[in-house]
Amino acid sequence: MKRSLIALVAGSLLAFAAIAAPGTLEGVQKQPINVSAIAMFLVFVLFTLGITWWASSRTKSTADFYTAGGGITGFQNGLAIAGDYMSAATLLGLTSLVYAKGFDGFIYTISFFVGWPIILFLMAERLRNLGKFTFADIASYRLDQNRIRTFAAFGSLTVVCFYLIVQMVGAGQLIQLLFGLEYTYAVIAVGLLMMVYVTFGGMTATTWVQIIKACLLLGGGTTLMLLAFSRFDFSFTNLFTQAVAAHKSGIAIMAPGKLMADPVSAVSLSLALLFGTAGLPHIMMRFFTVPNAKEARKSVFFATGFIGFFFLVVIILGISSIVIVGQDPQFFEGGIIGGKLIGGGNMPVMHLAKAVGGDVFLGFLSAVAFATILAVVSGLALAGASAIAHDLYARVIKKNQATSAQEMRVTKIASVGIGLVAILLGLLFRDQNIAFLVALTFGVAASVNFPILILSMYWKGLTTRGALWGGIAGLLSAVTLVILSPAVWVKVLGNAQAIFPYDHPAIISMTTAFLVTWLGSVTDKSARASSEADAFEEQYIRAQTGLGAAGAHAH
């Protein structure tokens, strides 16, 4: 075990050396090799590999692997959840949205946030009391183990794969820009490191990588915000006055604009973000790492606080960028202010770091962005591996007869497999327009995982047939509508007019999923259906009181 860890660590460090070398040769990249960024990132990698080393000695059973033995505290888990949620896309994407659209970016940010209290009120304690390792544990608690568990596992894997593509392609592009490294090597490095963390350190390592990265991101973001805001004497009046003067849309950035002009589109987007968050397998999995419902609730309180704080910081970063980055010719291609930003539309926050903190701070923030991607893909890989090993292998294929050792072996193979798939997908989707994948990830999470999960916890009448029908209906409608939406039908397939006018399908696909689930359940008069309804009582008492819930495991 230890020996193979050493081999893999050495392998990934070699991979890094290999990356650094060809990068210098290929001077075609827009950005030169960023030595301080790479150095700081290597420090992060070495440190987290050290943690993985430590975690690997504590990762013996499947419970250790999937849930860190249930021994994470609410505060730690809160940081880790915040880490899972504050991806590089949040830092780069939200600041650039505010930079480009002003107030509209703020609306989007708020929508991205308000799902958290709802997760706490409706789900956190029940998730903890009912679940063991995966969300399929809960979905199939009193329903058919084979069909529902298999379906839920595939629901998880679908979301994991879509989200992995988004993260891997983002990683490749970002690293190419920030570090001056070749896309292919960047994707391979991310994939390899992810495999090391997950395969050897399981949930313990993944959680700590997530916690460290969340602290770095919060610390780095706050420092940057203070540096930028000090340019305006910490006055919002100064900040907004100068931003309005600098922005090409002028005073329009202070009020809602086109982003939310269509109420149907606005509601659909908010449903997807709100309930999609509650259906992300790697987020749900985090609720099983704490010892009890009390700590699960605390996790959400801390996570919500950190995420909310970070989002408000991001807003100030975006507005400051309008003034500081938007009027500085060094950040535009050819030095033309108002032209194309160097590195593309997602770069304002990085340019801001350079403008107010110099090259070293830019290096630091680049390293943090890379660390962020690494942490998020690790969480995803772990969620995927648990769906394969725990749900599909141990429960469905082996009918719960697999030994812990067998399951662990499959878990590790699955982790490596997911790493390879992630690398492959990252290379395959290079230079593709992947904006639709975000809609697809959240659409499927909100229309397949979320309805099954919430109904299984709340509705006695849910039957296997209803859950299957509804899940399939949600999946088909979400995927079909995304294909017919502007993001795919127009931007990818090149048609003139989209058949489905909204980017987010949730308003239709989520409703469809709930309706079909209901219909499939109430018309189900089978003996199985009535025994499933009878089993609700036991599940209900456990969900409410935690009686019989999986506890923390001693080390």
Added chain:
Amino acid sequence: MSQPNIQARIRSNPKFAEMVGKRTRFAIILSLVVLVPYYTFMMITAFNPALLGQPISEGSIITLGWPLGVVLVVGSWLTTGIYISRANGEFDTLNEQILRESAK
């Protein structure tokens, strides 16, 4: 003590109904406290964006939408604090009593 037996006793314990009722009501009320202002905000952005574009005071550059948005974020977070202070205190105490009494 067999599990179904404990379950039946929990069910017949009036404290169980009390805890579940109170906690469920509390969770629903707080969800509404978050969702109603949020969707009102979203509907205003869609139907009457100019309302949020008004200055917060005569001659101010800052418009109404910004502080309201901050209140939404901070307020939502505070509701999570309110929920856990009651759920981890009052409700969990009740819950422990129920479990203890039913295990006897």
